[in-house]
Amino acid sequence: MLSTEIIYKIILILAVFTVTLVVALYSTFAERKVAAVLQDRYGPNRAGPLGMFQPFADGVKMFTKEEFIPGNADKQLFILGPSIAMLTCLMTGAVIPWGGDLTIGDYIFKLQVTDINIGILYLLGVVSVGVYGIMIGGWASNNKYSLLGALRASSQMISYEIAMGLALIALVMMTGSLSLGEIVRQQDEGLANIVYQPLGFLIFLVCAFAETNRAPFDLPETESELVGGYHTEFSSMKLGFYLFSEYINMFISSALIATLYFGGYNFPFQHSLGIEGNALSIVQTVVFFGKIFFFIFFYMWVRWTIPRFRYDQLMKLGWKTLIPLAILNLFITGIVIGFKNGFFN
Amino acid sequence: MQLTNRSKQVADTKMTWMERIYLPGIIKGMIITFSHIFKKKPTIQYPEVQRPIAPVYRGQHVLKRDDAGAERCTACGLCAVACPAEAITMVAEERKQGEEKLYREEKFAATYEINMLRCIFCGLCEEACPKEAIFLTDRIVPTTYLREDYIYGKDRLVEKMDHRVDVSKRQTNNLADFKNNSSKAHNKTI
Numbered sequence: 001m002l003s004t005e006i007i008y009k010i011i012l013i014l015a016v017f018t019v020t021l022v023v024a025l026y027s028t029f030a031e032r033k034v035a036a037v038l039q040d041r042y043g044p045n046r047a048g049p050l051g052m053f054q055p056f057a058d059g060v061k062m063f064t065k066e067e068f069i070p071g072n073a074d075k076q077l078f079i080l081g082p083s084i085a086m087l088t089c090l091m092t093g094a095v096i097p098w099g100g101d102l103t104i105g106d107y108i109f110k111l112q113v114t115d116i117n118i119g120i121l122y123l124l125g126v127v128s129v130g131v132y133g134i135m136i137g138g139w140a141s142n143n144k145y146s147l148l149g150a151l152r153a154s155s156q157m158i159s160y161e162i163a164m165g166l167a168l169i170a171l172v173m174m175t176g177s178l179s180l181g182e183i184v185r186q187q188d189e190g191l192a193n194i195v196y197q198p199l200g201f202l203i204f205l206v207c208a209f210a211e212t213n214r215a216p217f218d219l220p221e222t223e224s225e226l227v228g229g230y231h232t233e234f235s236s237m238k239l240g241f242y243l244f245s246e247y248i249n250m251f252i253s254s255a256l257i258a259t260l261y262f263g264g265y266n267f268p269f270q271h272s273l274g275i276e277g278n279a280l281s282i283v284q285t286v287v288f289f290g291k292i293f294f295f296i297f298f299y300m301w302v303r304w305t306i307p308r309f310r311y312d313q314l315m316k317l318g319w320k321t322l323i324p325l326a327i328l329n330l331f332i333t334g335i336v337i338g339f340k341n342g343f344f345n
Numbered sequence: 346m347q348l349t350n351r352s353k354q355v356a357d358t359k360m361t362w363m364e365r366i367y368l369p370g371i372i373k374g375m376i377i378t379f380s381h382i383f384k385k386k387p388t389i390q391y392p393e394v395q396r397p398i399a400p401v402y403r404g405q406h407v408l409k410r411d412d413a414g415a416e417r418c419t420a421c422g423l424c425a426v427a428c429p430a431e432a433i434t435m436v437a438e439e440r441k442q443g444e445e446k447l448y449r450e451e452k453f454a455a456t457y458e459i460n461m462l463r464c465i466f467c468g469l470c471e472e473a474c475p476k477e478a479i480f481l482t483d484r485i486v487p488t489t490y491l492r493e494d495y496i497y498g499k500d501r502l503v504e505k506m507d508h509r510v511d512v513s514k515r516q517t518n519n520l521a522d523f524k525n526n527s528s529k530a531h532n533k534t535i
């Protein structure tokens with residue numbers, strides 16, 4: 001019994017790992033394609049049919065580039081930076097529920113690596129460790145542009161984490177649980193959380209953009225002012241790790257948005273379709289990935305539409321708009337919950 | 346002068362509340378970008394599809410041979426004189442006995458070089474040539490990495506016997522008329 005469980009978990013971890021990497025790989029490709037079609041271009045279409053092998057060509061290029069460490073850089077930290085960035089973003093996939101339960105024989109397999117009861121807290125924790133990857137990398141490069149990029153990244157992520165956390169607290173107050181599995185199951189019974197938390201969703205969405213350092217909040221790597229930002233000095237696969245971790249972060253945060261606010265793997269009328277058990281679970285997983293891909297597309301769509309914010313505007317938005325809004329949201333949620341539970345009678 | 350009616354007067358007014366929350370503007374922008382997905386793409390897929398070029402397109406030069414295969418150029422240097430970019434250089438030599446099959450005139454160009462980086466493809470060399478020896482064609486000069494590679498010698502300029510270059514569309518009757526008409530100033534003998 002125990003061994004089956006362990007073997008299953010190992011397989012699931014490997015599967016999640018692979019899927020994450022493949023999605024991130026093809027996100028780089030999708031990014032270029034989306035950018036192209038939004039600008040009336042074709043995008044990469046030479047490598048393989050429709051350019052499908054482009055990510056592999058990019059990968060080979062990344063691997064064969066010169067591995068360069070600047071003379072005055074702190075060697076250990078220079079290597080540690082991208083490693084942390086990659087490690088933390090891969091860790092986040094562990095708590096996402098990818099689908100319903102699979103029943104094979106006597107065993108019930110959950111399509112979630114671990115349903116820890118503090119899932120959201122775990123995610124916030126891991127994501128904030130991710131800042132260190134950027135900060136250490138930028139600091140270790142011994143380059144003023146890198147340092148500025150790293151400073152921007154860290155202060156931006158710290159500022160937006162507050163609003164994000166407050167938006168999540170409102171959600172947690174409503175659902176009464178920190179476990180992602182539980183939150184998704186509640187959305188199966190009731191409506192998707194977006195209905196109850198539209199403002200919270202908006203705040204979370206904006207913060208997710210800032211947390212993943214994506215446009216319009218990609219200030220840590222503004223080409224026009226900071227060369228390449230925190231990864232200016234990085235080359236070869238170390239740079240690849242940074243770029244890759246950005247795409248993985250995008251994937252995970254898309255999954256998170258879908259999980260927290262759009263019903264996770266649930267979809268409307270799923271119990272009146274006449275399918276059950278394993279078939280339903282598989283359909284649910286497909287639907288879940290559909291939602292994730294939509295949000296990844298949304299990320300790219302926004303990136304190629306909205307110009308970059310100025311840094312003071314970014315900070316102003318974070319501290320003077322989002323945090324008060326998040327507190328207001330929290331307040332309203334509290335009052336509504338109070339009314340429901342007869343607190344004011 | 347007003348060129349279009351799309352220009353907007355710039356005004357430094359305070360933004361309204363609706364403008365300041367940005368969301369309507371962002372949504373509007375996103376709809377615009379989304380609509381571009383379905384627009385026709387102006388890209389020309391170059392090596393497979395080629396942009397149609399004008400019949401009188403002026404590209405890489407060719408040094409013609411006559412029908413029997415002898416080089417027409419007599420190294421008179423008129424093209425080099427006419428060239429505004431000073432792209433043409435040549436060394437003349439006298440034709441020897443038994444070389445009549447190779448060179449049409451008694452004097453020929455031992456070397457003939459055009460620097461394609463200097464050339465502005467104006468076509469004045471072609472106009473100046475009294476022997477109908479040099480023509481611009483619709484071939485595009487390929488790019489290379491070295492400057493030396495752009496200096497085209499006779500090996501690349503003279504047309505190959507088994508690969509004749511058709512310049513008939515540049516040899517219009519008007520042109521021939523212009524060249525042969527002795528009443529025109531450029532043909533007047535002094």
Ligand code: SF4
Binds near residue numbers: 427428429432459463
């Ligand atoms: S085309 Fe014009 S610039 Fe080029 S070689 Fe002839 S005369 Fe000179």
Ligand code: SF4
Binds near residue numbers: 420421422424470
């Ligand atoms: S190409 Fe024509 S103009 Fe130039 S040297 Fe030869 S014969 Fe003279």
